[in-house]
Amino acid sequence: MPEDHGGRRVVVTGIGVVAPGAVGTKQYWEMLTAGRTATRTISRFDASQFRSRVAAECDFDPVRAGLTRRQIRRWDRTCQFAVVAAREALADSGVLDALRPERTGVMVGTACGMTISLDQEYAVVSDEGATWLVEEAHASPYLFDYFVPSSMSAEVAWLVEAEGPVGIVSTGCTSGIDVLSHASDLIRDGEADVMIAGASDAAISPITVACFDAIKATTPRNDQPQTASRPFDRTRDGFALGEGSAIFVLEELGHARRRGAHVYAEIAGYSSRSNAFSMTGLRPDGAELSAAIDDALDKARVDVSGIDYINAHGSATKQNDLHETNAYKRSLGKHAYTTPISSIKSMIGHSLGAICSLEVAACALAVEHDVIPPTANLHEPDPLCDLDYVPLVARERRTDVVLSVASGFGGFQSAIVLTDPDRRTP
Known part of the structure; x- marks a missing residue:
């Protein structure tokens, strides 16, 4: 048995994924077990000026993924990923009919928040950086949401009308583990029976690439993008930037078993x-x-x-x-x-x-x-x-x-x- 919190144990009953090379959990697992790489030359903007021009981009079509044009206009790419992944996780778990709003919570992790939209909006209000005093009248009406990453958690919470704990975890590159740990603690401590939790980031943008270029953390292997990421290899020379989201339905084990849910694993x-x-x-x-x-x-x-x-x-x-x-x-x-x-x-x-x-x-x-x-x-x-x-x-x-x-x-x-x-x- 894992650590005792009054006997409450936490299990994964739903998984949703938006990843480079695969949108959807089934496709994601097939890609990983086949050993296929999704790294390539950056295509989302002109990266020719940068030292590292390699990234793992998601082939993500928000319309095909079921988002409305209003949602696409309002939400940053990071939020779009999170909502689509959460929808898949909820459908996979079959938990919707068993949810009690006051016993349901949401926690989303992110390192960079709404980077792409903030980058784009700054370019607009500053006339591509030409003016120091920006013209806020030209900004998107959704700019406030881009400044506040918790807006992403709110969007996911509204999917299930969650009235329990809702928030954001941002601890850099460990956010995706830390958010699941925090969500699991909320279930173990009796604050919720179900948590929709996971992480999302879409930060393949000029500002992010420039930052990692400056410290030479990313790979300069631009002539071999598909094999540029080489963990534990003698020839490794930095990471390839990526993007994506994975969202889970976490449940108290007894809650999951009473409704006959399929359990992937326990967070022990x-x-x-x-x-x-x-x-x-x-x-x-x-x-x-x-x-x-x-x-x-x-x-x-x-x-x-x-x-x-x-x-x-x-x-x-x-x-x-x-x-x-x-x-x-x-x-x-x-x-x-x-x-x-x-x-x-x-x-x-x-x-x-x-x-x-x-x-x-x-x-x-x-x-x-x-x-x-x-x-x-x-x-x-x-x-x-x-x-x-x-x-x-x-x-x-x-x-x-x-x-x-x-x-x-x-x-x-x-x-x-x-x-x-x-x-x-x-």
Whole structure:
């Protein structure tokens, strides 16, 4: 049993995904297990002036996804992703008829909020940056919503008329784990029976690309965009920016069982730490990430020998992949060498606040299907990253306990444990 909160346990009963290369959970899982990459040359704007011109973009048609033209006009791309993913998760769970508004909540995570709309609106009101005193009369009437990311949570809440806890979690690149942890705590503590929770980011814009260019965090492998993201490979040289959303229906286990819901996985434990060291740097020993892993496993009551799969942060930067490898060795000891690990950022890029929720979706599907997605583009393993990083080809394996981890700017380190609530033995 995971950590006791009056016996209340939290399970995933619905998943919705908007991802590079796949809109929809079924297509997403098929893409990941096939090892297909969605990274390409940036097409959403002219990126010719930038050092890194590679990204994993979503082929997202909002009209085909069921949004009205008014919604498209009003909502930033980040919000569009979240609403579409939430609709899929709700339909997948079949929970709508069982919802009580006062016992239903919404939590959405994001790192960058409404970046694209803010970028575009600033260009309009400043006459492409020519004027210091902007002309607010030219701004969109929805500009306030773009400034306040919680407007996205409100839009999702209105889908289900949620009257319980509704809010936003923004902790950078760990947001997608942290938001699920917070939503799970609300269920465990009795504040809600159902939470619609996950993360969304659509930040492939000039301002974002420029920021990562400045610190040389993104890959300059512009002549090979499909293989540019190379986690744990000797030739890795930075991450590929991404975008997307994954939203989940989380339920108290008894609530789910009473209505006969299909359960993908249980959220059994989670933890977060800060390295208090650097805004962008990581200590090579991985001590803080290791501490988050240890605490998450302890809360889930899982021994390191029981981990069947680790979904890595695996950003493909030189320092992150080494830091992460050392964290696994520190926490798992000898089991680190026999535990399969992979990074799906090799296929869908790094969508900042959204990526961890997309990774948790992959973890829940791994528990569901007993398949581990591969690390694409891993042809020349770094000798310093000498663990089993599941190169190139998916692997069939009984997967009852999955660990997913994340590192974020600001020194944030988070970990979450998903289990099969029926098959695993604590």
